Amino acid sequence: MATVILVRHGRSTANATGVLAGRRRGVKLDETGRDQAARAGERLAGVRLAAIVTSPLERCRQTAAAVAQAQPTPPTTIQERGITECDYGEWQGRLLKDLAKEKLWGTVQSLPSAAAFPGGESLDAMQSRAVAAVRRHDATFEQEHGPGAVWVAVSHGDIIKSVLADALGMHLDLFQRLHVDPASISVIRYTSSRPYVLATNTHAGDLAWLAPSPPAGGRSRRSRSAAGHPDDAVVGGGAGPDTRPARP
Template structure:
């Protein structure tokens, strides 16, 4: 299938103050976050992006707009509720240092598959709807643009971690072992055989190697893992 570039939104005022923003309105990128989003856009400018999809929350839409502005072709930004932030319910808007004293905090850290936020959603439900949305969108992008297509999904830390965990075949209870910083780039290539995680939490460097050779055809062998690791992509310095 196609290749999805997962971009977390840039740093926000809530991130800087140690507040769990959740789905609260009006949470915007701070000055550092805006610069981070612009740099992410510069890194992605050399890729042939077929689509840019974003969580509907403002911080993600700002980041997606920066990515689109840096791209040489006018790539339209669309929103997708399936990759919006986890519904933290009564937890949103509260300081993290305060939440760390709650009994639920320990469960979120050690067994997130059993964690459900008061008046919000469970982490299992969060992962299920995010993974379903990304896989559905990826299939749609491939159907329209071919198996070599590359697209961007701008989302949130826990959402991206849960999608990466699914691609890695990790149980949700292990997803806290992954780290996804503001404006970082991760990449997954979905194929008929398995998903391939190409990058996680990447902050700098050329990304042109992420795009596979464009073709309307795909052989079964092309989806196989190379025994011994293979030769890797051909990138001209």
């Protein structure tokens, strides 16, 4: 029952100028994006991370570095092509205001499962490889670090939206209902029963509550609150995590 924290990269130079960056090289965080990445790292400083997995693109690597720097002991950082940006093909590098005039734009908005970018990949293929990569790493970190493992995946807006849609059981055609801002944090916990989406598109707040609770009487706070199998959904919503400051 590991937990993945999905972090979108901070605002990039392309985001700030309305350009669809895609996989173009040389797209970095702007000043605002660097500040956003630092704040994301601060929010995660109280969570001991098993690892950071990042898209190979520079804006994500910069964001991953900011998250790692805020950790008391920086974790291993792994580059993963499976969560790299969608291959937008011929759309890459063009202004969004011009792309909005294309016929394909309407398909991307209302029927994403049928959208394939000229010279690039389909949104369906993008989701398949991203979900597969996230679930593979999640299983590996749980096996290596135990069920309380928490790790970070630093990726891109459409990638994170597609992973969230899968976890929510949403058809890809509904994934545009989700919103993922630069440097926002979303959280998924995969279990043997189902994925649990714990947060989406959050911008503020300490996330230390994601750290596993210390055992008390041989059972963790989380397992006690479930009053059954720890992967079950609690009828009525349950008591949630204990967010009180730790006693000295």
